[in-house]
Amino acid sequence: MLSVNDAYKLLINAQRELSTNIISQIDELLEKASEAYYNTDKLIMTDEEFDKIVYIYKAKGGIVKVGAKPTAGKGIVGVKHRFRELVGTLDKTNYVFEAHVTDATKKSVEKWLMTNANLLYKQGIRKISLAISFKFDGNSISAEYVDGKNVSSLTRGQDGQGMDLTHVFKDHTISSHENVGIKYEVIISWENYKKLMEDLSVSYANPRSLVSGKLGDDNAYDYYKYMTLVPLWVKSEEREMTRMEELEFIEENFGEDNDLFLDMRVYEDIDISKASIKHFLTELYQMYTKYAKERDQLPFMIDGLVIEIMDTESRKVLGYVNDEPNWATALKFPYMEKKTKVTGFDYTLGDSGIITSRVWFEPVEFNGTKHEKQSLQNFKRYEELALGIGSDILVQYRNDTLTYVVPLDTENNRSIQPHPYTSECPVCGGEVGITETRTFAFCNNPVCEGKAVGRIQNYLIKMDIKGFKESTLGKIHEAGYLNSIIDLYNLDFDKVSAIEGLGEITAMSLIGTMQSKVPYDYEILGALGIPSFSTSKAKELCTVFTINDLMDMSAVEVTSSIISVEGFSDKTAKYILNGINENWELLQFLLGREHMIYKEYADKLNTGEKYKIVFTDFRDEALQYYVEMLGHKVTSSVSGKTNILVCPNVNGSTVKLAKAKDFQAKGTGIQIMTVEEFKEFVGYDK
Numbered sequence: 001m002l003s004v005n006d007a008y009k010l011l012i013n014a015q016r017e018l019s020t021n022i023i024s025q026i027d028e029l030l031e032k033a034s035e036a037y038y039n040t041d042k043l044i045m046t047d048e049e050f051d052k053i054v055y056i057y058k059a060k061g062g063i064v065k066v067g068a069k070p071t072a073g074k075g076i077v078g079v080k081h082r083f084r085e086l087v088g089t090l091d092k093t094n095y096v097f098e099a100h101v102t103d104a105t106k107k108s109v110e111k112w113l114m115t116n117a118n119l120l121y122k123q124g125i126r127k128i129s130l131a132i133s134f135k136f137d138g139n140s141i142s143a144e145y146v147d148g149k150n151v152s153s154l155t156r157g158q159d160g161q162g163m164d165l166t167h168v169f170k171d172h173t174i175s176s177h178e179n180v181g182i183k184y185e186v187i188i189s190w191e192n193y194k195k196l197m198e199d200l201s202v203s204y205a206n207p208r209s210l211v212s213g214k215l216g217d218d219n220a221y222d223y224y225k226y227m228t229l230v231p232l233w234v235k236s237e238e239r240e241m242t243r244m245e246e247l248e249f250i251e252e253n254f255g256e257d258n259d260l261f262l263d264m265r266v267y268e269d270i271d272i273s274k275a276s277i278k279h280f281l282t283e284l285y286q287m288y289t290k291y292a293k294e295r296d297q298l299p300f301m302i303d304g305l306v307i308e309i310m311d312t313e314s315r316k317v318l319g320y321v322n323d324e325p326n327w328a329t330a331l332k333f334p335y336m337e338k339k340t341k342v343t344g345f346d347y348t349l350g351d352s353g354i355i356t357s358r359v360w361f362e363p364v365e366f367n368g369t370k371h372e373k374q375s376l377q378n379f380k381r382y383e384e385l386a387l388g389i390g391s392d393i394l395v396q397y398r399n400d401t402l403t404y405v406v407p408l409d410t411e412n413n414r415s416i417q418p419h420p421y422t423s424e425c426p427v428c429g430g431e432v433g434i435t436e437t438r439t440f441a442f443c444n445n446p447v448c449e450g451k452a453v454g455r456i457q458n459y460l461i462k463m464d465i466k467g468f469k470e471s472t473l474g475k476i477h478e479a480g481y482l483n484s485i486i487d488l489y490n491l492d493f494d495k496v497s498a499i500e501g502l503g504e505i506t507a508m509s510l511i512g513t514m515q516s517k518v519p520y521d522y523e524i525l526g527a528l529g530i531p532s533f534s535t536s537k538a539k540e541l542c543t544v545f546t547i548n549d550l551m552d553m554s555a556v557e558v559t560s561s562i563i564s565v566e567g568f569s570d571k572t573a574k575y576i577l578n579g580i581n582e583n584w585e586l587l588q589f590l591l592g593r594e595h596m597i598y599k600e601y602a603d604k605l606n607t608g609e610k611y612k613i614v615f616t617d618f619r620d621e622a623l624q625y626y627v628e629m630l631g632h633k634v635t636s637s638v639s640g641k642t643n644i645l646v647c648p649n650v651n652g653s654t655v656k657l658a659k660a661k662d663f664q665a666k667g668t669g670i671q672i673m674t675v676e677e678f679k680e681f682v683g684y685d686k
């Protein structure tokens, strides 16, 4: 198949009379491109490139077949359209004013309208009526009604081959009993698009490709209820309708609030003069710039405006070229898509444990906003895209915060290996699992700190709160009652006991356990899951500062205060600062509950007597470190100044113990304690 650039070259250099060889190559390329556009989520070229090729092709006498050829095996039939005029498509324009045209392959409404006005004037016509309406972005079908019932619905198709969708729209009725044909645009609203994507966990570039994809599906009827039929044109078997009569028919049968009428504007009896036409174009321009910017706020997708000459007489004079009426044009909005290259990937972990990937690309700009990354819906989408660093992609603009990434079928992309999905959880580094349907990637580590249940479980372990099984927590989480640590304290007895497999006893013990624990503040700080910050480090910090002290300080003060404590690096200080900021709300909640302030306890010890302590017959570095932190001195030999001798067994037989007993006998006041007694004495609870 031709590349886009080769197609340009071929067409530009070709004679006016195109050879059959060129025609067949261009036809093949355009057909593949529209098939990709309508039916899949992988494009061959941008809309802009497509329109450009079509323009040059037509200029050299080529005839473009519009619409996708239906996919083989999807109910293709020979379609005979009873109302031939309903099959037509519209020629495209890209600008309102001729002066704005910068590209020779693009046209303006002004030129289209002036050319037509001149033709009509020559036929003695002095006034025209014009209408502007939305160009809905969906799939076009033509349907036939007998006695109000839909008896046939066909896609336009190509060369007499289309899809028979009668079974999909068989339930649709109109109140009129006239035998009519109606041309519809079948659309899906943004709301239903989002709903369907979530429910089916499928990926379609936009509502239009979702409509095409589902119309070709074997169970297309199931999607009928999500689709909207927007009536555009009406033809009657019994009478010749003027355009105004068509619109009246639409109003009677579809109501005056149907989507076509949402902002349809009719300008009657405009003089065929430069001034009147310029005036019309100025109003068109205002409407065009408004919707080019605000179309995302409409409930459905539109890709331009349709401008039509309404009068029957004028329409007859202007006629058709192939299937395209000369009396109407589709004014397309600026292309909201840009070609760019993939620069990298990264991954984030959601509360539920699902890992989301993001693709980064060379920045593109839409409406002055720079876009350089986009989250992908799920693992399935990541696999489908099969992108690697350097892949060509098309970035489509949705709104200021959302773009959509579409892969391109280019030579370059075929030579790029897909980037492998991360094998490590972005939070805990644990193994990554893939669901059976290959839809989602998730962290396999049950106590991963990035996951709601994992984080909660970690918190409980660090707070030394026992009695919660992982499976129990999982059940409460699945029931929707446990998404955060705060939820742990607000568990509702009735709700928890009603969860299958839990019951009243479990609920009571869980709630009781949570209520009865009165923690030290350092336990709270240590349980937040701050990296490189254990509960014992939190205890050291909390002998100097309360959490409230830290929360009241500026970021700079927090950092310098933490570094001033022995054994704390600036890296740890940064982690703690981030941890406090990230858990601000949780800390406020936990500090609002009953808790003990460790600093008050440590201060009491510190202001008391400083002891000289000797350990004998055992080693416990942590204990030694702890008592030194409190300001006491641990020495290696017993002297008259020693205050406490600590030993595993007071009836033991070490030299130090014997010496201590000697001093005791002399009345120096030395105390002899077991390790357990000593720990209790200094408040060491590990």
Ligand SMILES: [Zn+2]
Residues within 6 Å of the ligand: 349, 425, 426, 427, 428, 429, 430, 443, 444, 445, 448, 449, 450
């Ligand atoms: Zn993890």
